[in-house]
Structure formats: structure tokens, C-alpha cells
Amino acid sequence: MNPRVRMAPSPTGFLHIGGVRTFLFNWLFARQHGGECLLRIENTDTSREVAESVEQIQASLRWLGIDWDGPITFQLDAMERCKVVAERLVEEGKAYVDDGAIRFRMPDEGVTAWDDGVRGRIEFPNEQLEDLVLVRSDGRSTYNFASPFEDAEDEITHVIRGDDHISNTPKQIQILQALDAPLPVYAHAPNLLGDDGKKLSKRHGALSIEELRAAGYVAPALLNFLALLGWSYDDKTTIMSRDELIERFSLERVGSSPATLDYQKLDWMNGVYLRAMSPEDYGDALVTYLREQDSEWDAERVRQAAPLVQEKIERLGQFPEFAGFFFERPPIPGLDQQERSIVAAAKRALEALESWDAPAVDVRLRAMADADGLKPRDAFQPIRVAVTGSKVSPGLFESIELLGRDETLARLEAAAGAV
RNA sequence: GCCCCCAUCGACUAGCGGCCCAGGUCACGGCCCUUUCAAGGCCGUAGCGCGGGUUCGAAUCCCGCUGGGGGCACCA
Numbered sequence: 001m002n003p004r005v006r007m008a009p010s011p012t013g014f015l016h017i018g019g020v021r022t023f024l025f026n027w028l029f030a031r032q033h034g035g036e037c038l039l040r041i042e043n044t045d046t047s048r049e050v051a052e053s054v055e056q057i058q059a060s061l062r063w064l065g066i067d068w069d070g071p072i073t074f075q076l077d078a079m080e081r082c083k084v085v086a087e088r089l090v091e092e093g094k095a096y097v098d099d100g101a102i103r104f105r106m107p108d109e110g111v112t113a114w115d116d117g118v119r120g121r122i123e124f125p126n127e128q129l130e131d132l133v134l135v136r137s138d139g140r141s142t143y144n145f146a147s148p149f150e151d152a153e154d155e156i157t158h159v160i161r162g163d164d165h166i167s168n169t170p171k172q173i174q175i176l177q178a179l180d181a182p183l184p185v186y187a188h189a190p191n192l193l194g195d196d197g198k199k200l201s202k203r204h205g206a207l208s209i210e211e212l213r214a215a216g217y218v219a220p221a222l223l224n225f226l227a228l229l230g231w232s233y234d235d236k237t238t239i240m241s242r243d244e245l246i247e248r249f250s251l252e253r254v255g256s257s258p259a260t261l262d263y264q265k266l267d268w269m270n271g272v273y274l275r276a277m278s279p280e281d282y283g284d285a286l287v288t289y290l291r292e293q294d295s296e297w298d299a300e301r302v303r304q305a306a307p308l309v310q311e312k313i314e315r316l317g318q319f320p321e322f323a324g325f326f327f328e329r330p331p332i333p334g335l336d337q338q339e340r341s342i343v344a345a346a347k348r349a350l351e352a353l354e355s356w357d358a359p360a361v362d363v364r365l366r367a368m369a370d371a372d373g374l375k376p377r378d379a380f381q382p383i384r385v386a387v388t389g390s391k392v393s394p395g396l397f398e399s400i401e402l403l404g405r406d407e408t409l410a411r412l413e414a415a416a417g418a419v
Numbered sequence: 420g421c422c423c424c425c426a427u428c429g430a431c432u433a434g435c436g437g438c439c440c441a442g443g444u445c446a447c448g449g450c451c452c453u454u455u456c457a458a459g460g461c462c463g464u465a466g467c468g469c470g471g472g473u474u475c476g477a478a479u480c481c482c483g484c485u486g487g488g489g490g491c492a493c494c495a
Contacts, residue, residue, distance in 0.1 A: 010495050045494050075495095101493050119424075128422050128491080136493040143495045167423060167490040190425075190488095197487065228431065228444090235433035236443045255425095255432080258488065262430040265445040275458075312457045322456085365454085380454040392456045 003035035003157045007061075007068065008075075008147070010042045011053040014208035015060040017261065018162070018192040018200040021226045025189055026160045027066045028227065028249035038154060039068035042075045044143050060209035064219045065242060073154075075146045082141035082149050085179065086134040094178045100137030104145070104175060106130060112170035117158065117187025118254045124170040132171055148172035152181035160251070163188040163258075164199065187251050190230045190258040200261070216289060216316030217266065221273040225266050229259045239272060271314030279307050289316040297327045304402055308394035323394060326402060330389020332414045339382035340416050345372060346383045347412035356405045358397040365397070386415030 007023040009015060030037035039061075043049055054072075061068070086102045089095035095104045106129035113123040134145040141149070151159060151172075166188050176183055194205035202208075212222060220242060227245050228238070231254045240248065277285065283303035290297060305326045313322050324330075335343065349368040353360055369379035384396050387408060393399060400408050 008495090012495075042495060048494070099493085103493090122423075124423070130491075133493045138493080140493085142493065147495085162489095163424060164489050165495095168495090170423095188424085193488075199488070225431095230431090232432055234443090238431095238444050257425050259432090260430060262445065265431065268445055271458090309457095311459095314457090362454090369454095376454055378454095384455060388455095390455085394456085396454055 003030060003033050004038070004155055005030045005035065005158050005160055006038040006040050006151070006154065006156055007066075008040045008042050008161075009057050010045070010048070011050060011057070012045075012048045013050050013053055013202045014210055015057045016200070016202050016206035016208050017212065017226070018206050020060070020064065020066075020209060020222075021192060021229055022160065022162050022189060023061070023066060024064075024223060024226050025231070025249070025251075025254065026158075027068075028246055029158065029160060029251065030069075031246045032249055035157070036069040037067075038070055038156075039072045040075060040150060040154075041072060042143060042147065044075050044079075044140055044146050046076070046140070056210065060213075063213060064209065064223060066223075073150075075143075075150060076140070078146055078150055078153070079139070079141050081153075082146050083135050083139060085149065086141070086145065089134070089178060092178075095134060098131075098133075101133045102135040103131045104134050104178070106132070106171070106174055112173050114169065114173060114183070114186055116166075117160070117185050117251045119188060119256055122166065122169070124167075126170075129170060129174065134175075144168055144171050145175060148175045148181075149179070151184055152176060152179060156184050158185045158187060158251075160187045160189065162191045164191055187254070189254050190256055192229060193258045193260045195260065197260070199258075214293065214317070216318065217270045218273050218285065218316070221266070221270040224273075225269050229261070230255050239269070267314045274314060274316070275311055277310070279310065282306050282310050286316060286319060290319070293317075295320070301326060305394075308398050308402065312394060322392075325388045325390070325393070326399075329407075329411065333385045333389060335382055335385065335415055339385075342372070342374070342379055342382045343386045343412050344416040346379075346386075347409055347416060350400075350405075350412070351409060353405075356401060358395075358401040361397045361400050382415075383412070387411050 005026040007026050009019060027037050029035070041054055041057075058072070086095060089104065090097060090102060093105075095102050097103075107126045110126050111123045112126055112129070113121060116122050132144055133142050135141050169186050173183060192200045194200050196205070200206040223242055223245065224240055227240070227249070231249065233240065233248045233253070274282065283306035286306050287299045287302050290302060305323050309319060309323050313319060345368055346365060349364050350361065353364055365380065365383065366376060369376055372379070380396055381391065384393055385391060387396070387403065388399060
């Protein structure tokens, strides 16, 4: 039997990094086993629904490359069927009407237990379970009823979710048993924590996928990073492609303890993915990213600048600050007397240059430094500042080549003459 | 308060009784390379929460404690 799982976001806002991690586990599991991965919007709480969020959720998943099978379903659409079943439970004596709502009768003795897919056996004393509302007095079903109901209806075989759902599980098991429905395997992955040790949530430090994308992270890096939060392949493998993740993922190797996000590691990993791209793909990624950010910089020029920055930045979002001088002339820097004379000398040296390319610039500038008895690092730094507007930049000679003769000389002259 | 879950370097983790005076990755420190910043190479600092057991032997099993997290809605 092929497994069938579901991703079940509530449409209360953007998809955030914690939610996606859980979805990723579902998706990897389904794809590995040739099963199905459904997308169900759990919108039974109409008061908290945020317009546009369903679109956003889909867009985020698509960008990440996480797909789903069949049409998206909405939990509220099962409302009528839930109500019919709830009424049947009332007739069978398993539920009762309470102030217009229908309430499920929980057993008050014994234990409800299951073998969790990641944690092993978990037991709850039934006396802890309170009779829960199945259908609100206004007719809408509640989450804890609709969710297991739909799991049964959709023949979900594995419920992979965050461990904040552990305490809902015995309730849902009781409902499923009352319905004579088979139980899925429940597997609770550890939640993600914020820096403060609290659970990550939309309103608690969790970045949305949209924000991460805007910061210049790329999807494969994000997937790789997220997969490693609570799961590991072995004792040394870190970088894994999407296909490798699908091949290697297993519930058995999902851990139990909550994880804290380390954005420094995410940055590093994103850099690994960025550097691994072909120059062409990297240029395309930059162009696409800048377009999304409403940049109007010339695409061709971005592609030309791309190889100069590929090894140097770890998020696409760093491009404007790092390479913006290719597109906009930076303010004239304030240099001291000695620095200005170096810049002036550089201008004279380059003016006479016949072929304007990086190797030639390199040779000429080194000769100039040598003639003036300067160490390369001392000579080049003022030139760098004059040309790029910053002490930190792509390679100086390559930058000068790309900037072109006229623009370079103009900047050198301006910096040399500035008081 | 009650119930449940969790507990290895600062972070993510490997470890499922001897292979571990604990391995990998990020971060951090040092060195090398070097036109800046990166990248890369080499080296290093740093951890099994505490207390009892069980065992010839425990990071690994059991109990307690402590600490952290989650849940206890006509929220999801």
C-alpha cells in the first residue's frame, strides 16, 4: 500500500519556516515511497482566516519545489458531512447535545496509546481527556473533529506533524475509533524553536518563506537546511540535493528534541549552493531575484557582474550593497593627502593603458605601486575605495575592467581631486 | 495546577552497552594563501544537566531530580 500524507496549513497568514519544515518531512516521505501528498487547508476557524493566505501558501510551496497531489481541499467543505456523522454519533450515544453544540463523550478510564512513528509508544490517561466539541452551536465543525474525520475520509496513512499536536492525538484516536475508522500512523516531529527557546510561530520570530526568498536564499539550500533540522542522514553528510533528500529521508531518523534555527549556518549553506551554480545559472538567478525586488538595473550588466561576486556573497540580497557601484556611481570618498596622490598616480597609469582588461590593469597598477615603493595592499586600497566606494569589493582589476575606461578614470579623478 | 514531550560542544547533530578520554557541519580562534572581502587549505577551543541504580563495562538501559518545551477552548 502506498502511503498517503497530507500537509494541513491553516490560512491564518503566510507560510513560515517552521511549518514548511513539517511539510517537507511529509513531502519527502510521500515522494520517497511513491505515495501521495495532499494539501488541505484547515479553515474551520473562519474568524482567523486571512485573505490571500491560501494563495501565498501555494506560491511559497511552489517556489520551494514542494508539490502536492490532487486538488487543494478546504476543511470547511467537509462541514456538512461532519455534522451528519456527529449526529449519528449522538444517536449511537457516543456524543451528546450540549447547549446546541455536539460534544463527544470521552472515556474516563483506561489509557489511549499509540506507537508514534518517531517517538515510540505514547500513552495518555483517559481521565485527562475532556468531552470535546465536535460541532459548534453554529453548525461548523471544530478542528479536532474535522481533522481526523478528513484523515479517515482521505485514507491518510501517516500523519506527520509537529509535536505540539501530541496532546491532540489521543482525542483524535478516540474519535476515529468511534467512527470505526482505521488509525493512521502518527509521527510527531520536534518543533522548531526561536532564539529564546520558545516555539517558533507566525507571531513569534518565524520568518515567512516570502521573507527568506526576498533576502536572497535559494530554494534548494532552504530545503537542505530545513531537512537537517530534526533529521539527519548519518554522522557526516550535510549537503544533499532535493533528490538525495527524497532518496534518503526516513521517519526513523527523525529526532525527538526541538531544534533552534541557526541563520549563520543557513547563510553558509546558501553560499555553498550559490557557489555551486554554473556562471550562467548564477547570472540568471541574480537577474530573476533583482527583478522580483523591483530593481531596474540592466540585466546584461548584472550577468557580467555575476562572476565577480559569485564567490563572495552568500545571499543574493547582498548583491546591491556589494556590487551596486557597477550601476550607480558611489559618493566621492574623503581620502587623505597620500591616498589622493596614489589615486592620481593610478589614474595617470591607467590613462595610458592600451588594452582595457583585468590582466593589463593588474600589471600596470603593480608597476605603479612598485615604482612608488608601495606594497600592493597599501597601493590598491585607496584605488579600490575611489573606484568602488568601499573597502570591501569584488576583485579590483576585474571590477575596473567591467566598469570601463571612462567611468573608472572619472571616478579616480573625482577622488583624487576631492578635498 | 494537571497531562504529555524533550535533554550530547554556543547552534544543528552522529552515537541505539565495549569501536567514544565522544565523530561531522556551522559559528568562534590561530596559521597559510592573498589587491579588500570571500573562497580554499591546515590546526585548534568547546559538549554527554545532576543524583542514584543495572552491568565486568553507560553518553547509550532503569528510577528520581532539575531544566526546557508543548497542551489542557464552541483556536488550529
